Amino acid sequence: MLNPLIDRIFDLILTQKVWQVHILAAELINCGAIKPLDKNPERDLFKRNFLIMNALYQLQEQLHPKSLLISTLHIELIETDIESPATVKSNLKDYYLDWGNYEASEEQINELLTSFWQKFKRVNSAPALAEDHYDALLAKWQLTNDFSLKELQKRWRQLALAHHPDKPTGCENAFKQIKVEYEQLKPAARS
Known part of the structure; x- marks a missing residue:
């Protein structure tokens, strides 16, 4: 299924060199591209981030697997001279491109949020490393x-x-x- 946020996100990433998911989300909310998706705040956050990451990975496939760098803390459109790059595989990409994961249970969301904050703590204290x-x-x-x-x-x-x-x-x-x-x-x- 084609994510309706792809075009709006592409327009945004053309305006600024580097983005972070939470800043991208705030911008999408401010322009009205994303409305509240769930009454439960954790599920709303999960669904919003799922839609954004799904759109980013779909956009990455449309552009060039290596021309859009994607991690939670660093999203960047880069120029590349590679004409036919190998497909980039990652667990995150596979997860976010599977629409079946959009309706995660509350327990799954709590596990994902806990995992994210642990990784965030690690990455924030370490030199900038792509996930x-x-x-x-x-x-x-x-x-x-x-x-x-x-x-x-x-x-x-x-x-x-x-x-x-x-x-x-x-x-x-x-x-x-x-x-x-x-x-x-x-x-x-x-x-």
Whole structure:
């Protein structure tokens, strides 16, 4: 189903380089493009954000999978020279393009909001990382979403030893890269 917000959102993202979902939502409410969707405030928030994210992902597919960067805290239309990019896959994209998720239960909405605020806390305290990049780092480092500083430090020592340039199998570039990744992950670790 084609989302009726696509054109309005496209018009808005052409006016400003970077957006955030809550600012986009406020703008859509102010111009009357979105009316209240539910009497329950949490369900109303969920449905509003679902419609916006659904429209963004549909717009991304229409433009170019790589020409519209989408995360909750960073939405940006970028120029790209890629003529036929590979399709970008993500769990969030799959979730928001499935209209069956629009009618989530109150329990599901509470779980999603709790998860969002946990990620928001992590991302807000960490250097700006795209959500997909952050998830990829967690997978690469073999860490769970709720990793501790102690777990991160242990994994850092393991990777540093394995890639240290003084080791016969070491690599200076790989060592430098994991150091950068360690610094990106450190603020998100729980104490």
